[in-house]
Amino acid sequence: MGLALYAPYLGYYVGGAKKFGEEGDFITAPELTPLFGQALAAQVEEIMRASASEVIEAGAGSGRLAVDLLLELERRECPPERYGILELSAELRARQRETLVRCAPRLAERVYWLDDLPPAFSGAVLANEVLDAMPLHVIAVRGGAVFERGVALAADAPETFAWADRPATGAVLEAARRLPLPGGGGEGRGEGGESGYVTEINLAAAAWVAEWGARLRRGALVLIDYGYPRDEFYAPLRARGTLMCHYRQRAHEDPFLWPGLADMTGSVDFSAMAEAGFDAGLDVLGYTSQGQFLLNCGVLDCLARREPEGAASYARAASAVRRLTMAREMGESFKVLALGREMDTPLLGFVRGDRTCAL
Numbered sequence: 001m002g003l004a005l006y007a008p009y010l011g012y013y014v015g016g017a018k019k020f021g022e023e024g025d026f027i028t029a030p031e032l033t034p035l036f037g038q039a040l041a042a043q044v045e046e047i048m049r050a051s052a053s054e055v056i057e058a059g060a061g062s063g064r065l066a067v068d069l070l071l072e073l074e075r076r077e078c079p080p081e082r083y084g085i086l087e088l089s090a091e092l093r094a095r096q097r098e099t100l101v102r103c104a105p106r107l108a109e110r111v112y113w114l115d116d117l118p119p120a121f122s123g124a125v126l127a128n129e130v131l132d133a134m135p136l137h138v139i140a141v142r143g144g145a146v147f148e149r150g151v152a153l154a155a156d157a158p159e160t161f162a163w164a165d166r167p168a169t170g171a172v173l174e175a176a177r178r179l180p181l182p183g184g185g186g187e188g189r190g191e192g193g194e195s196g197y198v199t200e201i202n203l204a205a206a207a208w209v210a211e212w213g214a215r216l217r218r219g220a221l222v223l224i225d226y227g228y229p230r231d232e233f234y235a236p237l238r239a240r241g242t243l244m245c246h247y248r249q250r251a252h253e254d255p256f257l258w259p260g261l262a263d264m265t266g267s268v269d270f271s272a273m274a275e276a277g278f279d280a281g282l283d284v285l286g287y288t289s290q291g292q293f294l295l296n297c298g299v300l301d302c303l304a305r306r307e308p309e310g311a312a313s314y315a316r317a318a319s320a321v322r323r324l325t326m327a328r329e330m331g332e333s334f335k336v337l338a339l340g341r342e343m344d345t346p347l348l349g350f351v352r353g354d355r356t357c358a359l
């Protein structure tokens with residue numbers, strides 16, 4: 001997964017194809033509407049006022065969220081002194097710079113790019129749909145034993161990839177042993193078949209969160225992604241795991257189909273992220289659905305405040321808000337987790353409907 005997404009010249013996020021938006025492979029919340037960034041800005045403002053006037057956004061995609069946040073924070077008279085973007089892909093960095101200079105020229109000079117996490121930081125750290133793009137381990141549980149699934153060449157068709165299982169060892173086995181994994185698959189709906197119960201463990205995402213524990217002096221991380229608390233993630237009904245691929249607005253489950261051209265992603269185990277942060281010294285500040293978080297942050301006020309541009313434009317904006325907040329759309333499948341240090345709670349985004357106890 002690491003190679004398919006990030007190998008130099010060939011990886012999905014490194015190659016030049018258009019990924020985000022309607023002409024790309026998938027649409028993220030900031031690509032759908034500026035109202036997502038405008039609502040998030042209220043949470044960022046609160047974190048900055050309690051820590052420092054700095055933001056770091058990880059995996060900034062096309063740069064759309066950076067533009068929306070900077071413009072809204074300027075309107076709220078609290079533009080961050082510096083806005084760092086932590087981005088692995090050189091091609092995306094160039095695209096982000098171009099978007100910022102075109103859409104927020106006055107504020108673009110506050111933006112800088114980072115190759116790695118800073119040694120120390122105070123302020124707000126944001127990651128929208130970044131944890132799901134970190135390379136994960138696929139495991140299979142059969143007859144009480146845990147196997148790690150790797151990629152091999154198929155014996156009967158040498159140019160074709162195939163899964164190859166071997167007994168899990170080391171960090172993967174250790175992490176698997178701590179999970180409430182259904183024994184041998186086959187329970188309930190979504191039976192895993194002869195592979196057993198197939199699922200994922202994202203050690204890289206947990207390590208990334210833990211790294212912030214050592215570096216965040218004061219402030220909060222706001223992590224937004226699709227996923228579940230642990231008990232739901234490793235439920236018997238999810239016996240085929242959550243690894244998905246996206247190619248031109250179509251989702252499929254076969255990572256061996258067009259590696260490097262299709263996006264690859266897995267849902268986030270938010271309990272694991274909260275635990276990684278907590279073990280690294282961060283406080284769990286809140287956990288809720290994206291819909292509840294955006295409503296708490298005033299997304300409906302942002303909608304009402306839009307410049308009058310006609311009924312059709314209002315209807316489009318209202319429909320985007322519905323998609324972001326409704327339980328049957330992105331409102332429930334996406335969650336928001338806040339981790340931080342030296343911050344008072346509740347944070348604005350979690351004042352109603354906090355579900356930390358579900359983690």
Ligand SMILES: C[S@@+](CC[C@H](N)C(=O)[O-])C[C@H]1O[C@@H](n2cnc3c(N)ncnc32)[C@H](O)[C@@H]1O
Nearest residue numbers: 013028058059060061086087088128129130133
């Ligand atoms: C699905 S895209 C989301 C883009 C954007 N946040 C949005 O919402 O439109 C995933 C992004 O995460 C980046 N990414 C993945 N792993 C990362 C890491 N360890 N550090 C920083 N960025 C990372 C990718 O390069 C890509 O820009």
